[in-house]
Amino acid sequence: MYLVLIIVLSGFSIITLRWKMSMHMTAAGAVCGFITIIGFRYWGEVRESLMVILILSGILATCRLYLKKHNPAQIYAGFLFGLSFVVAILY
Numbered sequence: 001m002y003l004v005l006i007i008v009l010s011g012f013s014i015i016t017l018r019w020k021m022s023m024h025m026t027a028a029g030a031v032c033g034f035i036t037i038i039g040f041r042y043w044g045e046v047r048e049s050l051m052v053i054l055i056l057s058g059i060l061a062t063c064r065l066y067l068k069k070h071n072p073a074q075i076y077a078g079f080l081f082g083l084s085f086v087v088a089i090l091y
Contacts, residue, residue: 001034008085015081022070022078028057029082037090 012026032053039046061075070078 004089020074022074024060025075025078026082029079030086033083033086
């Protein structure tokens with residue numbers, strides 16, 4: 001898991017040099033991806049956990065938008081970046 005986090009953070013740092021992306025949403029997307037992969041790989045019942053994390057991610061995204069720290073494109077890009085990298089590496 002630590003190697004996955006290092007890879008995601010390295011990719012995030014490189015992209016952020018050119019274009020601002022939400023680190024909070026990258027982390028939220030990575031957690032969602034990790035829970036999803038655990039459910040697929042180990043046939044665990046993760047539906048409730050995934051729904052809670054998705055709701056918390058939505059609240060976090062709303063807060064970032066409300067505080068005017070990011071625009072919607074940065075929020076979506078961050079979440080999808082974290083989700084896709086974790087799923088691609090662990091799957």
